[in-house]
Amino acid sequence: MALENPPASVALIVGITGMAGLSLAEALKKPTAPGSPWKVYGMARRQLPAWFPSALVDVFVSADALDRKDTTEKLAPLASQVTHVFWVAIQVGGTEQESITSNATMLTNVLETLKSDPTSPLRHITLQTGTKQYLGPILDPFLGSQLVHHEPPYKEDMSRLPYPNFYYDLEDLVASYSPSVTYSVHRASIIIGASSRSFYNILLTLAVYATICRYQGLPFRYPGTKYTWEHFCDVADADVLAQQHLWAAVTDKAKNQAFNCSNGDVFTWKSMWRVLCEVFDVEFVPFDDHENEEFDRMGLMKDDEDKAEKVWEEIVESYGLIPTKVKDVTCPEVLSTILHVEFQHVCSMNKSREFGFLGYADTLKSIPMWVQRLKDMKIIP
Known part of the structure; x- marks a missing residue:
């Protein structure tokens, strides 16, 4: 060698x-x-x-x-x-x-x-x-x-x-x-x-969540708080x-x-959510204090892991994706922590x-590019 x-x-x-x-x-x-x-x-x-x-x-x-x-x-x-x-x-x-x-x-x-x-x-x-x-x-x-x-x-x-x-x-x-x-x-x-092998991969976590919502006809709701919805974050x-x-x-x-x-810029999760909805072709659901009070889709994915795995297995097979498991390509606990902080992450x-x-990089413009990379890599449909 x-x-x-x-x-x-x-x-x-x-x-x-x-x-x-x-x-x-x-x-x-x-x-x-x-x-x-x-x-x-x-x-x-x-x-x-x-x-x-x-x-x-x-x-x-x-x-x-x-x-x-x-x-x-x-x-x-x-x-x-x-x-x-x-x-x-x-x-x-x-x-x-x-x-x-x-x-x-x-x-x-x-x-x-x-x-x-x-x-x-x-x-x-x-x-x-x-x-x-x-x-x-x-x-x-x-x-x-x-x-x-x-x-x-x-x-x-x-x-x-x-x-x-x-x-x-x-x-x-x-x-x-x-x-x-x-x-x-x-x-x-x-x-x-873009990777299927990063532990802290929140974009792929969101991509899996959005894909499952679209596949099952579920609303793609924001699984965080009003504070993070409205305040600044960076990536x-x-x-x-x-x-x-x-x-x-x-x-x-x-x-x-x-x-x-x-990236040198900041965004609100409200603005990020609009971009994600456009990229994944799901309806934008505005944040609602009452509806989000007990709603935590990422927690649901974790608690009902067998159901999420079964749905994802169907999606992988239907679209000819690289075989992966939800538990291996998502980090719901990490995402939940990020979306529930009470300070601006800047x-x-x-x-x-x-x-x-x-x-x-312009964060909101870079998201569609990375999602397309994940698609080209056959990690998401």
């Missing part, structure tokens, strides 16, 4: 089959990519799915990063070649402490395998985290309801919160390799992209996020820095702009 004359830039994308991983592979393979030409190596626990363009990957490694032996056996032959690690992997545990243990183990196994080669040319690590940096472990079953978080808009110089947070541990871990290896941290907002387009990773990887000024990543992009990253 070793190359006689390896190129100057060799990227290892860990978590390549997720939303950010796919966009990163596409960005790196563009002839105009900063630092090009790039060799792109990809790593994921499972084999590449049918929807992933194999031409985007020069070498693919299927390895379980939680398993040190498996990681070493699979990655050691590449250790003398990889110059940049793009870390977009995540392992979600039942509690935040479990997430700390699993994610730190994965990152340690990969980095120690690469650095154990005395000829390792590794020079930069990009680490993807998120706005939980400013919110705390909002999905932890014990801590989630007790948190006191920072006030938005979120800024990179805000202090760490006094709660366990695996983002903090991963930041400390990559920083421990400095100065021999530089790093950048990318605190992504809610990511919007991070997976392509913008990939651009920021790549920019930081080759920009000296960005080394050893943390950056928020969002990140400041000032630091990124001041350092020279000017990537952006």
Whole structure:
């Protein structure tokens, strides 16, 4: 597997089959990519799915990063070649402490395998985290309801919160390799992209929900609160996020820095819901306090999982989609948390702009594009 004359830039994308991983592979393979030409190596626990363009990957490694032996056996032959690690992997545990243990183990196994080669040319690590940096472990079953978080808009110089947070541990871990290896941290907002293998994939969750509603003739009601319906939120387009990773990887000024990543605009869920209704060809149902008082479609999908799975199985078969299960491609708990917060989820992009990253996306215009990507990939009809 070793190359006689390896190129100057060799990227290892860990978590390549997720939303950010796919966009990163596409960005790196563009002839105009900063630092090009790039060799792109990809790593994921499972084999590449049918929807992933194999031409985007020069070498693919299927390895379980939680398993040190498996990681070493699979990655050691590449250790003398990889110059940049793009870390977009995540392992979600039942509690935040479990997430700390699993994610730190994965990152340690990969980095120690690469650095154990005395000829390792590794020079930069990009680490993807998120706005939980400013919110705390909002999905932890014990801590989630007790948190006191920072006030938005979120800024990179805000202090760490006094709660366990695996983002903090991963930041400390990559920083421990400095100065021999530089790093950048990318605190992504809610990511919007295309994949059937991302745990926090709210667009695909909404797509499955809308598709089931249309298939069964049910109203596509907003499963959130009046507050989130009317107040501002932001997201991070997976392509913008990939651009920021790549920019930081080759920009000296960005080394050893943390950056928020969002599209640079804001939206209300009311405006987002209109776009989703147009894209999925379902009737727009205005928010109604009385009707939404006890209504929670995402909760219904979770509570009546067998029924949702049966309907989705019919849809997959009817439209010739890639076989998936509702429980594997949706994150109703995550979406419900986002749509029930009592604060505006907004990140400041000032630091990124001041350092020279000017990537952006028009959120409401990008939604139809990503939905079409999911359709082209045969993940949704």
